[in-house]
Amino acid sequence: MNLSNHVTTAALERYATGGAGIGADALWAVEVHLDSCAPCRERLGDAVARHSPETVSLLALVQANLASEVARSPRMHSRRLPRRISRWAPPGLWPRLAMTLLVLAAALGLDLAASSQAFPSLVLLVAPVAPLLGVAAVWSVGLDPAHELVVASPRAGLNMVLRRTLAVLIVVIPALTVAGWLAGESPARWLLPCLAFTAGALAFGELIGLRWAAAALALLWTAGVITPSVLAARTPVLLEPASLPYWAGLIAVIAVALVLRRDAYTGLRSSTWFVR
């Protein structure tokens, strides 16, 4: 270390003991230098420890008092899991996801009990509408207590809705895959219909509210496909591999509609936000 560019040891010692005997201009120069020079600050610490016991005891007192104050004041951070997850899924979603898993377990149980090849797999029949129970809770006044706060926030909008929908799918699709595998159904048969119903509920929800849209679509599928298939004991043509291209096309159309009317998710449902 080139000492000619730094504060001399004598000046530092005088500074550490209160600055007696240093001129105002020299004092200023010492402080400016200390401000920007870590090695000299370290030397100052040594000088204080050696030459100024009263400063050392004062610092120890301050530290002891501060430590007890800090221990009593509320903590700034408590990193807990719920806070992170809530950014993806509102708390009201969990009971609905649990219910979805129960329904799937029941369908799987019936499938395994029936075990006749002629009867259509219930897991396969339920799969397209399985996410709707959770999707309904993603954006609705009744199921999210802080809904009005969420809707009024800058983050409100299609992005937020899609983010929460993803949280639903991340739980439901693996569960469906496992149930389908146990029931002997390949994901290829139900994945596209499942995504089409999810996207359809979101798009339809821009018109009549997500909760009603999900309920209407689930009812439609139950009445139009599940019931006739169970009564006739055959797999519906809609879930045959041949109809997959149609499902893909439907998803594309729905995606366009979803994006075109995205403003609906930045306003309250009682509004006529999308009527111009």
Added chain:
Amino acid sequence: MVRAVSAAETAATTYAWAIHAEALRVRAGRRMAVDGLDLSMDTGVHGLLGPNGAGKTTLVRSIATVLRPAGGTLTILGEKVNGRIDLRALRRQIGYLPQEFGYYRRFTVREFIEYIAWLKEMPAAETPAAVQRAIERVGLTDRADDRMKTLSGGMVRRAGIAQAIVNDPRILLLDEPTAGLDPDQRLQFRALLRDLGTDTCVVVSTHLVEDVAAACTDVVLIDAGRLVHQGVPADLAAAAGQDSGAGDSAAERGYSAILRRHRETQS
């Protein structure tokens, strides 16, 4: 800690009023709850008074940009909200306490307000300090790490006010904020309002005429979706005059006298 002031905040404003409505019409369900309202509000505390169903909540919701105007114009911070605009930048400058303040019961006060700060797109680095400041301003410091479900009604209300002010909004909308507060808390709340009103446009919707008389710099009285009267709180007391309207205080008598005169001229 002093918060950092951004360049956007110190920039000169290019608009005359924080909130400006002309012939504003807003629908609530099938009803036109706000119907031809003209109103201008700037920095200060504005007490929004009116009978039940006058359109107070609908007006506050439309200023919060969650209800789109059905007609007329509404300009907030110089931005016209009628057209198809990006509301994000505008909403970052608005604080809103809805009439039915819903919250997540299992969250602590701090977690809930941090969640709202995240929804308001505040920078993650500033959030903990801003949350602590908001909690201190409403006097909930000792309950900050308690779950929301353990709070009393008045404390929940204060948590609601804290979430509204966490982003240091330019426009603060409080819909019935004094419901459930005890007399002492209401006094503290009025002091907070006066403090906020020095640099923020605060709109307080309320039924309580004495709150308005005590804490507001401006009184806005609406009835059936239209502006009836706008002036300083002293006007209310003056309007009472020798009129023997219903009410215990001069301000309450003035309120009912203005409302009655307005209804007589309408019919």
